[in-house]
Amino acid sequence: MITFPNAKINIGLNVVEKRPDGYHNLETIFYPVKLSDALEVIEAETTSFSSSGIKIDAEPENNLVYKAYSLLTEDFNMPPIKMHLHKVIPFGAGLGGGSADAAFALKMLNDYFGLSLSIDQLKQYAARIGADCPFFINNKPTFAHGIGDQFKSVNIDLSRYEIVIIKPPFSVSTPQAYKNIVPAKPHFNLLEIAQLPIEDWKTVVKNDFEKSVFPQFPEVENLKNKLYEAGAVYASMSGSGSAVFGIFRHSPTDLDSFIPGGIFIYR
Structure with missing residues (x-):
């Protein structure tokens, strides 16, 4: 059985x-995007985990997919399985790739072995893996608050737009992102974003982590500016970085001329 865990961006x-x-x-909007990994599960004589694509440095038992399987085996008598993850979503990017892998593993194992877990039960397992992991159970545009673990659906549809994601060849750690951050009440209520034309997002929809990350990593700010130069109607860093994304009305034909080589680009 195979599934395709997708990334998210933060609007x-x-x-x-x-x-x-x-x-x-925090307050943010999680929006699912098509950039995805591939996860395959088959029954086997012994449980194992392997990967391809982007190199995974962690030991197999520390991978979130393996943790999802281990959580379920605490409550269900499941046979050994072989799990293979083809990794495409970059690490340390603010795209939620690891959380997506774990959530999709829970959903797939639930279906494959007929565990009959409800959506709410799957979310409870996912919450034990990571704060944003339950988002990927429903995998729909969501307003997240608290520590990113409380959710409310929002009516945003970007299907008519093209979303371009760029990640520089480095990551931003959470402590680095929080450096010099001063918490404050937002000037704009993200729950009202559906009533705001996307052309107006640039002036009111902000990512507070940019104020901390851009001075430390000016390359990230430069990539955001290049997306605007290429015609994006809105561009932002996703999560705590280092990936940035641009939302375009039409496919940017000259994007490669704006972006230096050796950088991950999804479009």
Whole structure:
């Protein structure tokens, strides 16, 4: 059985306040995009995990796909399986690739072995893997708040647009992204974004992490500016970076002339 875990982008990201437990409350919109990995599962004599595509440095048992399987085996008597992940979504990009892999693994194993888990039950398992992991169970445009683990559906449809994702050849760690961040109440309510023309997003829909990441990694800001130069109606960093995305009304034919070689581009 095979499935294709897709990435997400963040449309707006507000760091609202620091919590007593040390985490931060956020507000953002998760939007699923077509960029995807491929995950295959077959029954086997012994459980194993392998990968291809982008190199995965973590030990197999530390991969989130393996963790998803291990979680289910705590409650269900499942046979050994062989899992193979072809990795396309880049790491350290703010695209949620690892969380997507885990969530899709939960859904696939539920279907493959007839576990009869409900959507809410799958979300509970996903929440034990990562805060944004439950988003990929429904995999629809969602307003996320809290630490990114509380969800409300939003009516956004970008199917008429082309979304271009660019990732420079480096990642941004979470501590780096939070450096110099000052939490504040947002000036714009992201829940109202569906009523706002996309041409107006540029002036009011912000990613607070850009204020911290751009001074540390000016290459990321440069890529965002190049997307606007290429004709994007809206461009932003996704999550805490380092990927940026641009939303285009028409396919940018001259994009390659704006972007230097050796950089991951999805379009």
